[in-house]
Amino acid sequence: MPGGFGEPCARVGRDLLRAPGTGVPPAGLRWDLSVDTPSGFLLGMATDALRFARGADPALPPERLTVWTAETVQDHLAGYEFFQWPSCPGHTHLLKPVLAAGEARWRCPADGREPGRIGDLGA
Numbered sequence: 799m800p801g802g803f804g805e806p807c808a809r810v811g812r813d814l815l816r817a818p819g820t821g822v823p824p825a826g827l828r829w830d831l832s833v834d835t836p837s838g839f840l841l842g843m844a845t846d847a848l849r850f851a852r853g854a855d856p857a858l859p860p861e862r863l864t865v866w867t868a869e870t871v872q873d874h875l876a877g878y879e880f881f882q883w884p885s886c887p888g889h890t891h892l893l894k895p896v897l898a899a900g901e902a903r904w905r906c907p908a909d910g911r912e913p914g915r916i917g918d919l920g921a
């Protein structure tokens with residue numbers, strides 16, 4: 799995996815493994831990275847049933863790329879009817895990935911609460 803994608807994927811992957819979602823996680827969910835000329839790389843996730851990836855720039859600052867990666871994973875997971883991730887603690891909606899004070903964080907879209915950095919959810 800090109801250098802810039804390593805940390806963002808590790809952080810989002812940790813949250814995916816530890817933080818609660820609603821419903822049943824898709825079976826066989828995996829990262830999907832390919833070279834796409836001329837735009838560079840396509841990064842996303844895939845299962846045998848569904849693949850979703852979009853143009854990604856590994857040269858983005860790590861915190862910004864982490865927010866982008868979390869958004870891309872949420873977009874992929876939105877394609878499954880019975881799974882949502884990550885659940886906002888105490889609410890029924892999803893947390894939103896945001897860049898706040900230079901950090902990639904999860905934020906409640908209703909009350910602005912931030913339960914943690916992306917990569918530290920459920921730790």
Ligand SMILES: [Zn+2]
Pocket residue numbers: 886887888889891906907908909
């Ligand atoms: Zn909330």
